[in-house]
Amino acid sequence: MTSRLALLALLVLLAGPLPADAGQYETLDYHIQQMIAQSAVNDEAGVQTFREQLDNLPRPEAGDAAQAQPLFQQGLDSLNRNQPKEALSALRQAFIADPTDAETAGQLGLTYLRLGRLKEAERLLVYTLALAPARSASWLHLGQVYGQGGDATRAAGAFANAYRFAQDRPRLAGQLRQLAATDPVDTVRAGAAQALRPGQSTPASQAPPAVKATPAADPPAPAAPTAASPSARTADPAANAPPTGGALLDSLRRGLSNLAKPANTSVPNADLRPMSTAVGDNAGQQIYQNSIPRTCLIVTFRNGKTDSLGSGLLVSADGLVVTNHHVIENADNLAVKCGERESVARVGKRSKEPDLALLTTTLNRVDGFVLNGTYSQELIGLDVFVIGNPYGLEGTFSTGVISGLREIDGVRYLQISAPISPGNSGGPVILRDGSVIGIATMGLKKGQNLNFAIATAELIRSGLFDPSRMKTSAARGKSP
Amino acid sequence: MNGGLRGAAWLLAAWCATTPAFAQDSERSRYYIQQMIELAATNDEAGVTAMQRMLEQEPRPAPRDPGAARAALQRGQAALRTDDLNAALTAFQQASRDDPGNADAVNHLGLVERKLGRLPDAERDLQRALALEPSRASAWFQLAQVYGLSQDGRRARGALANTYRFAQNPMRAEEILRNIAESEASDTLRTAAVETLRLYRLPVEVVIVPPLPANPGIVPLRTAPASGQRP
Incomplete structure (x- = not known):
């Protein structure tokens, strides 16, 4: 028996895990990518060869068209009313009912595109084109997907196929011209322009002057954070240049200069202002003025380049900063800016559950926030104030109430109605008395203002740092 | 080790483990099905296939x-x-x-x-159905729902993984999984669907988002971090 068990153990060890092998989708994708590649070099015969191969692949089993039809119509109506979330729900049900209808699959792919879900959009559009390789609209949408994903070459190939298979070519050329001239994404414009160039399947005479608008090789527009799309990053030759040296803080300063800043963040001598100092009659204003020097912008660096940003809060007079673990988890290096002061940072401690990290900085002349360890039903309904850096909008201040107490996977959260967005992670959720009751962490994508902060009580319990270094209180929402 | 050897290893391992333990065919079949669930949850293709072969050799x-x-x-x-x-x-x-x-x-x-x-x-009879036809995706899907309703996330994930593995139309199965991952009320089943999609590296947008995604709006900087700053 012992030898049998030993043999069993050996065999299980040898067997090991295996990844799932390439499936049907990969086969379809291969053919579609070949059609794109052939189209990009204007190889008409090559495109037709792979189209024929696609036609010869086995068709999926037909579904229930009668069940799918009303759902499809409902989804299409929602899409036409510019309600992509509603459209997604209906079109997905229609697709599940009948996955062989190219129209349904194509509209579902378009819906994902409208929702900015590019990976899903790509998969659905590739699947659609495998069902109907000459469906011009899906080639057009696939081109937009690749363009929005920063791949101008594949975008151009897909756009060229859109034109190749279009029943109304002048109209399609007009659509491409419009994309080339007005699409907000550089690589979509570049892809459409490339598809319109002489030598492509589109007629050269239709190439519009508007193509000049912004070629992909132009440097990305600075300043507004929304301008820094992934495509802009790839288009910027200096972004991928080898490191030239220089201090991390210099990087931080230059990076910050590119972010959108609040109109006036400088509060004279704010760093030294005690928490209770009143600035004005408005409670929110007082809280903002008192809290902004203790609220931090955290910039992470990876492979020598800026990677992402988040928020944090000073919690001790010797420069300890708390943030979310997920803000710093992939960082090689960190820099923080709290109020007007900047510092490099190191990770002192980190914890995935709860999602918290403690950073050490040199910002040692500012009192930290008072931490409020209360966690009880009495909190529900209290006003809260959130400061953070959503999408690089430094020092954004928002308000709401504590909507509920939630325990998720054993971690205590506050549900708050104050709006938070990517970049708010790790920032303070503050009561009217200026104490921190939570750390903004996550949000529910559905619904409105359903956001969650890790309760400060959880931070205190986590043992992330020595309680003697904290300033704690149990005050609940009283005015300063 | 190639897939054939790996499969053979699993078959032998299963035989070693089970031959003395079970007196009844149904017990053995249930063991194989549970193994298929466990192995699918870790994306062990060869293991799942080996157990499937064992099941197919059981008397009808x-x-x-x-x-x-x-x-x-x-x-x-x-x-x-x-x-x-x-x-x-x-x-x-x-x-x-x-x-x-x-x-x-x-x-x-x-x-x-x-x-x-x-x-x-339901669990007993769906396992009976799978013992008769281990590649029946609809039975795996029903079984996943049973485990989801029983708050058994790991087995729900394994059963959903087999649903996808044996689906005749993987794209349809993918959308079904995304639908569950984004709309299902049961936490266990919703999480299992998210995990299954991730297991197969398929895109999914989860409803509750821990963590918030990295800020996409930041402009890349062009200088390297100072040396010696690694945390």
Whole structure:
């Protein structure tokens, strides 16, 4: 028996895990990518060869068209009313009912595109084109997907196929011209322009002057954070240049200069202002003025380049900063800016559950926030104030109430109605008395203002740092 | 190690582990199904396939009255279409008694039991259906729902992974999984669907988002971090 068990153990060890092998989708994708590649070099015969191969692949089993039809119509109506979330729900049900209808699959792919879900959009559009390789609209949408994903070459190939298979070519050329001239994404414009160039399947005479608008090789527009799309990053030759040296803080300063800043963040001598100092009659204003020097912008660096940003809060007079673990988890290096002061940072401690990290900085002349360890039903309904850096909008201040107490996977959260967005992670959720009751962490994508902060009580319990270094209180929402 | 050797290793391992332990075929079949769930949850393709082969070699129960079973199956399906679950249950029980080797009848029986909230019965009969036809994606899907309703996330994930693995149309299965991952009320099942999609590296947008995604709006900087700053 012992030898049998030993043999069993050996065999299980040898067997090991295996990844799932390439499936049907990969086969379809291969053919579609070949059609794109052939189209990009204007190889008409090559495109037709792979189209024929696609036609010869086995068709999926037909579904229930009668069940799918009303759902499809409902989804299409929602899409036409510019309600992509509603459209997604209906079109997905229609697709599940009948996955062989190219129209349904194509509209579902378009819906994902409208929702900015590019990976899903790509998969659905590739699947659609495998069902109907000459469906011009899906080639057009696939081109937009690749363009929005920063791949101008594949975008151009897909756009060229859109034109190749279009029943109304002048109209399609007009659509491409419009994309080339007005699409907000550089690589979509570049892809459409490339598809319109002489030598492509589109007629050269239709190439519009508007193509000049912004070629992909132009440097990305600075300043507004929304301008820094992934495509802009790839288009910027200096972004991928080898490191030239220089201090991390210099990087931080230059990076910050590119972010959108609040109109006036400088509060004279704010760093030294005690928490209770009143600035004005408005409670929110007082809280903002008192809290902004203790609220931090955290910039992470990876492979020598800026990677992402988040928020944090000073919690001790010797420069300890708390943030979310997920803000710093992939960082090689960190820099923080709290109020007007900047510092490099190191990770002192980190914890995935709860999602918290403690950073050490040199910002040692500012009192930290008072931490409020209360966690009880009495909190529900209290006003809260959130400061953070959503999408690089430094020092954004928002308000709401504590909507509920939630325990998720054993971690205590506050549900708050104050709006938070990517970049708010790790920032303070503050009561009217200026104490921190939570750390903004996550949000529910559905619904409105359903956001969650890790309760400060959880931070205190986590043992992330020595309680003697904290300033704690149990005050609940009283005015300063 | 190539897939063939790996599969052979699993077959031998399964034989070593199970031969002395089980007296009844049904017990052994259930063991193989549970192994398929466990192995699918870790995306062990060779292991799943090996267990599937073992199941396929198990003896099939002989039909008692195939004609009566077919008639009862049709009655059950008609009752199911009108949502008469009790009538459907009776008919499918009859069908599976008359032909215990009819995977369709046993699968429908498990489905109705699941709908009626009779979860232990549903689990037993869906496993019977899978013992007869291990690649039946719809039975795996029903079984995943049973585990989801029983708050058994790991087994729900394994069963969903097999649903996707054996789906005739993977893109449809992918959308079904995304639908569950984004709309299902049961935390366990929703999480299992998210994990399954991730297991196969398929895109999914989860409803609650821990963590918030990295800020996409930042402008890349062009200088390297100072040396010695690694945390």
